[in-house]
Structures are given as structure tokens and as C-alpha cells.
Amino acid sequence: MDMTTPIGVWLADELDQVSLVMSDHLKNKHKEVAAICEELAAYKGKMLRPTMLLLSWKSVSSCETTPEAVRVAAGVVELIHLATLVHDDILDESDLRRGAQTINSLFGNEAAVMLGDYLLSSAFLLCSTIKNPELNLLLGGVTNTLCAGELVQLSRRNDMDLDLESYFQIIHDKTASLIAASCEMGAVLGCGSGREIKALKEFGSSVGMAFQIKDDLLDLLGERAIIGKPAGRDLDKGKLTLPIITMLVENPSLKDGFQKIMSDGDRDALSALLHSTGAISSAFDRVSKTVDGAVSGVEEIFENESSKQLCALAKQLKSSV
Amino acid sequence: MDMTTPIGVWLADELDQVSLVMSDHLKNKHKEVAAICEELAAYKGKMLRPTMLLLSWKSVSSCETTPEAVRVAAGVVELIHLATLVHDDILDESDLRRGAQTINSLFGNEAAVMLGDYLLSSAFLLCSTIKNPELNLLLGGVTNTLCAGELVQLSRRNDMDLDLESYFQIIHDKTASLIAASCEMGAVLGCGSGREIKALKEFGSSVGMAFQIKDDLLDLLGERAIIGKPAGRDLDKGKLTLPIITMLVENPSLKDGFQKIMSDGDRDALSALLHSTGAISSAFDRVSKTVDGAVSGVEEIFENESSKQLCALAKQLKSSV
Numbered sequence: 001m002d003m004t005t006p007i008g009v010w011l012a013d014e015l016d017q018v019s020l021v022m023s024d025h026l027k028n029k030h031k032e033v034a035a036i037c038e039e040l041a042a043y044k045g046k047m048l049r050p051t052m053l054l055l056s057w058k059s060v061s062s063c064e065t066t067p068e069a070v071r072v073a074a075g076v077v078e079l080i081h082l083a084t085l086v087h088d089d090i091l092d093e094s095d096l097r098r099g100a101q102t103i104n105s106l107f108g109n110e111a112a113v114m115l116g117d118y119l120l121s122s123a124f125l126l127c128s129t130i131k132n133p134e135l136n137l138l139l140g141g142v143t144n145t146l147c148a149g150e151l152v153q154l155s156r157r158n159d160m161d162l163d164l165e166s167y168f169q170i171i172h173d174k175t176a177s178l179i180a181a182s183c184e185m186g187a188v189l190g191c192g193s194g195r196e197i198k199a200l201k202e203f204g205s206s207v208g209m210a211f212q213i214k215d216d217l218l219d220l221l222g223e224r225a226i227i228g229k230p231a232g233r234d235l236d237k238g239k240l241t242l243p244i245i246t247m248l249v250e251n252p253s254l255k256d257g258f259q260k261i262m263s264d265g266d267r268d269a270l271s272a273l274l275h276s277t278g279a280i281s282s283a284f285d286r287v288s289k290t291v292d293g294a295v296s297g298v299e300e301i302f303e304n305e306s307s308k309q310l311c312a313l314a315k316q317l318k319s320s321v
Numbered sequence: 322m323d324m325t326t327p328i329g330v331w332l333a334d335e336l337d338q339v340s341l342v343m344s345d346h347l348k349n350k351h352k353e354v355a356a357i358c359e360e361l362a363a364y365k366g367k368m369l370r371p372t373m374l375l376l377s378w379k380s381v382s383s384c385e386t387t388p389e390a391v392r393v394a395a396g397v398v399e400l401i402h403l404a405t406l407v408h409d410d411i412l413d414e415s416d417l418r419r420g421a422q423t424i425n426s427l428f429g430n431e432a433a434v435m436l437g438d439y440l441l442s443s444a445f446l447l448c449s450t451i452k453n454p455e456l457n458l459l460l461g462g463v464t465n466t467l468c469a470g471e472l473v474q475l476s477r478r479n480d481m482d483l484d485l486e487s488y489f490q491i492i493h494d495k496t497a498s499l500i501a502a503s504c505e506m507g508a509v510l511g512c513g514s515g516r517e518i519k520a521l522k523e524f525g526s527s528v529g530m531a532f533q534i535k536d537d538l539l540d541l542l543g544e545r546a547i548i549g550k551p552a553g554r555d556l557d558k559g560k561l562t563l564p565i566i567t568m569l570v571e572n573p574s575l576k577d578g579f580q581k582i583m584s585d586g587d588r589d590a591l592s593a594l595l596h597s598t599g600a601i602s603s604a605f606d607r608v609s610k611t612v613d614g615a616v617s618g619v620e621e622i623f624e625n626e627s628s629k630q631l632c633a634l635a636k637q638l639k640s641s642v
Contacts, residue, residue: 032476033469087438091431110412111475113434117408117441118468124445125461131454140446147439148354154432155353 011051014066014074018050021075025126026119036107036115040082042100049081049182050074051313052207056186056200058306059298063190069130070189076127077182080143083119084150084178086112091154092233135185142181149173157238160248160255167245168209171216176208199301203310206294210287210317216241217283220274222267232267242286247279288318332372335387339371342396346447347440357428357436361403363421370402370503371395372634373528377507377521379627380619384511390451391510397448398503401464404440405471405499407433412475413554456506463502470494478559481569481576488566489530492537497529520622524631527615531608531638537562538604541595543588553588563607568600609639 026037053074054066088094089102090112096102104112120143127139153170156162183204187197219234220243234241240248248255254273261269274280295311347358374395375387409415410423411433417423425433441464448460474491477483504525508518540555541564555562561569569576575594582590595601616632 028469030469030473032473036472083438087434090434108475109430111472113408113411113437114468114471114475116434117404117437118465118472120438120441121461121464121468125458125465128454128457128461133449133452133454133457136449136454136457137446140442140449143442144439144446147435147442148349148351150435151357151432151439152351152353154435 011054014054014071015047015050018047018054018071018074018078019044021071021126022079025075025079025122033118036103036111037118039103039106040086043082043085043097043103045098047078048211048313049077049179052179052204052310053077053182053186055306055310055313056183056204057190058186059190059200059302059304059310060187060192060196061190067189069132070186072126072130073135073185073189074182076123076139077178077185079119079123079126080139080146080178083116083123084146086119087116088150090116091150092237094233132189134188138181138185138188142177145173145177149175149177153239156240159240160259162240162245164242164245164249167240167242171209171212172205175212175215176205179208179211180204195301199297203294203298203314206290206297207314207317210290210294210314213242213283213290214287214317217243217280217287220244221271221280235262235270242283243274243279246282247274247277250279251277291315291317332375335375335392336368336371339368339375339392339395339399340365342392342447343400346396346400346443354439357424357432358439360424360427361407364403364406364418364424366419368399369532369634370398370500373500373525373631374398374503374507376627376631376634377504377525378511379507380511380521380623380625380631381508381513381517382511388510390453391507393447393451394456394506394510395503397444397460398499398506400440400444400447401460401467401499404437404444405467407440408437409471411437412471413558415554453510455509459502459506459509463498466494466498470496470498474560477561480561481580483561483566485563485566485570488561488563492530492533493526496533496536497526500529500532501525516622520618524615524619524635527611527618528635528638531611531615531635534563534604534608534611535638538564538601538608541565542592542601556583556591563604564595564600567603568595568598571600572598612636612638 026040028034028037054070057066057070085097086103089097090104090109093104094102095105102112103115107115124136124139127136149170149172152166153174156166156170180201181204184197184201187200192200216234219232220241222232235244244258248258254277258270258273261273291314294314298307298311347361349355349358375391378387378391406418407424410418411425411430414425415423416426423433424436428436445457445460448457470491470493473487474495477487477491501522502525505518505522508521513521537555540553541562543553565579569579575598579591579594582594612635615635619628619632
């Protein structure tokens, strides 16, 4: 069952309000800044992080109406995400994002560096308006983790000896940590118990891991139509992802062959090798198992409409595309 | 009278403690992150912003010993400053900073983007540990101003019609705002009155303006030995600064001649033109007057050892180098 539409419809109004919080907050008296911020519309995606924050809040809270602080926090995590996209596009030298031109391709790398900083700063300022010191600490902690994850990934580019543990740590830090923090913030704002907060944070972490493994798989398999950006970018930038690491760990003798394929740029041979060694199906299995673990963790202590929507959202990652 | 040494000696212990707060806070479990942070030692300067914060706190507070929160806040403003240096060096394509290799030249632009983000994030996290919501709001506000200032400056590169008002707004936003916020934070943490906080914030703003005008002058005059980085960088990057704007505003007929000099890259002719039109001495005058205004503002309501040190610090900017 495709749950995109139901969740979308259910939360559409609230997500619109979150978008409004963000656009109001990004208004700037300088027309030059306002102009570049307007181009961010093209970066808008499914708003996964605000969705997870809102659903986590609803899973623990008994309030009928969503308080302003929850919408604001949802805007904060999306602003952090936007900042990482703008800076990632510089790192990846990407010209396209969701089929539209990136900030770096429109305004140059320099403006993209500064816009990313402006978005980071705006997220912290917006978070500060909630005047909940715990949220500020949580946000600062997760952005530190996120940046450290990116730095480690950069330093391990083209490293054929990257092991599974390091890969999982990198994707936890750079991706899963923010999704986990989104769930945690929702649960904290909903005054959840320690056990509830922990369960939702772990759920977010697992969903984030599954999400990144899937994203890496789509990049490797070249599903440009789905990802809205050029495929194969990870390998172009020397980023080894799960299927390749699994293949090299389980078949060390293939390392030379892999390096030859890489220097020849023979993507068809690579794809054949990854499929024949079972590395692709093994990665899809890992996504499924991670999602199953996430779902059972939430089902163990929650049973309400919102927690079911969270689980449905997670299960979408199990589809083959 | 050169007050560098007296202030340095007087505050040396406290500034060492601020440095310790920063280095402790930047410790990271990932050796890759720790390694790149170590290179930041070369970025360490005179710690103007922590100095201004500490002296502002001392100007209003009657406490004998400096509380931890004040040292932490001093570390926060220096971390923000470090983040801007790391990202500025990418924008300016600088290889040298204080005579040492920049992060971008050592590790590449990508790592420098991420390190700057990590420093920004670390500053916000450190500020959050003080658990004073007012400080978080103040910090978020000033970093927004700072990034917006950089974005406006970028968009006005090579703009021969840049007027004085826009130039002053840009240097206020990108430089003076953080120095003003440093003074303001010190005064807020020292529980100063509204009038004291406002006076110290305005003092910081004026000192910041004078500091940036002076810095721009040194770049234009080519005092490489003093600034520790290649001179003439502003013009290379299309940044028009006070002497040039003044000259073009007061002598519009020189615009064509200036553009020819620029396209010929004839720095000697430029220097002669700037001196002969009085644009250089006019900019030095502006530094002096701005400093005098700052000093009289502080002297009007403070009279203690720390406020005198603040004024002495400001007066150093009036020297011709």
C-alpha cells in the first residue's frame, strides 16, 4: 500500500504551516538575500523531517491542536536539512537538484557557501525563539554530529579499505542523526516519557539509516528519474557505499577487478558484478531489516493513528525503487 | 602609547582560559575531525572579540572573579569568528592567513566548507550550554546579520556604483555586528543596565566599523607584512572599499580612468590617484573620527580600569599602520 497520499493529505495543512513559518523567518530586508532565498523553493522535497517531528509529537501528545512551538521546531529541522543540501551540492559539484538548478550553479560556490551559513544560522535563531534550552542543546549536538560525519566521509573518499562499521557510522552521523533528532524533538515537545522519547529517537535513527542506504542504492543503480539528479555521483566523488563495501569485504579478491572497472569507468560491468555477487540484493535486504526493526520498536510501545503513520512511512522504504 | 602589551598581560590568563574552553569544546572522537581542527591553531589571532567581551563584562560587573559563563561566551564569539575566517578564505581563494597555510589550501574547499559549518555549529552548541535563552537569540541574530552582509557584499562585487551608505551597511553587517554583539553579551552577562548595554554595544559597533575600514586600507596599501596575507585581494575579488568609493563619489569623472587602471592592473597608478585625490587620508580620518566617537560614548558613562582598556584598544586603530 502506498501511504504517501494519505499521510500527505492528513498532514498537508500542518506542513503548509511549517513552510509558512520557514518562509516568514527567511524574509530579509536586503533584496539580494531575499532573491537568493527565493530560489530555495526548488529545494523543497517531501519534508520528511518535519513530517517525522509532527508525527512523533502526535504519537505522544494528547493535545488536539498542534502548538506553535512544534511547527517552529519542524521548520528548524527542515532549515538544517536545506543548509546541508546547499552545501552538499557544492561538495558534490551538482548542477541539478530535484530537476532544478542548484544554488551553486545559479549564483556560484561563494554565494552557496554563505547561503548555507545563513540557513544554519536562521535555524538556530528560529530554535532560540522557542526558548527551550534543551532543544537548543539537542540541535547543536546533532549539527555537530552531522558536520563531523561529512568531514569523516570526505577524508575516506577513494578509500578501498572503508569497512562496514565506518560506513554505518558515517551515514548515521551525516543523515540518520538529524532524522533521529527530529523524532526526539517531537517527543520532547510532546512531553513524552523517557522510554517514549528513546523509542522515537531510535525509530528515527533506523529510518534514517534505511533512507541513506536506499538513497545510495538508487544513486548506484542510476535511477536518475527517481532521484532528480545525475546518477553515479557517489562513485564519481569516490564515495564507496554499502553494495560495494559488502562486495569487497566478502570477496577481497575482487578488489583489483573493481579498481580496473573503476578506472575504465565501465558502469555496466560494475552493475553486473554487484548483482552477480549478491551485493545489491544484500543491500536491499539490509534496508528491509532496518525498517522492520524500526517498526517493531515503535509498535512495541505505541498504538495510535500517528504511530501507525510513522510505521507506514518507514515501510515505504522497502519498495524496490 | 601602545597598550597592546598591558592589555595582553592583564588579560593573558583569562584569554588562555577562553582558548582552553574552545579547544576542549572542539575535541572530537573522530580522529579525522580532530586532525583538521588542530590546524586551526594557525588561525589564532589577537582574540579581539573575546577581549572586548571580557572587558565589557568587567566594565559593568562588580564581581571579582570571572564566571565560567563569561569565558564560555567569549569562546563562542571567537568560534563564530573562526568559522567566518575559514569560509572567507574559500570565498577569497586565499592560500595564506597570518602567514600560515589556510584550511582550504591544506584540505581543499570541500573540507573547509564543512569545517566552517562544524565551527558554526560548535559555537551554537557551546552557547546553548550557558542555558540563557537571551544569549542564544542574540547570537542567532548576529550570525544572520553577518551572513546577510557577506551575501550582499558578494552581490555587489565589481559594482562601480556602490555608494557609501551601502558600503557602511555591508561592513557593519559582516564585521561590526559581531564585535558589537561581543560587547553586548559581556554587558548582558554582567547584568548591566539598559543604558550600559546600549553604550557598550554601540562602542563595539563603532570599533568594528573602524577596524574594517582600517583592514580594507591595509589591503589596499599593500601592507602584506602587517596583514599576514597577500595584499590587494579586495580589488582582485572586485570588492570596492572606502578610499575608492570616496574617490569615485567625489570625482565621478575619474570613473573611466579608474576602470582603465583596473583593467591594466596598474597598482602604482591607482595608489597615486588615491593619494592625490585625498581619498587615503580621508579614510584614515574616518577611522580616527569613528574611534573618537566610540571612546567618548564609553567615557560618558563609565570610568573604571576596564572601560579605560576598552578605549585604549580602540585608540590603537588610529595608528597609521
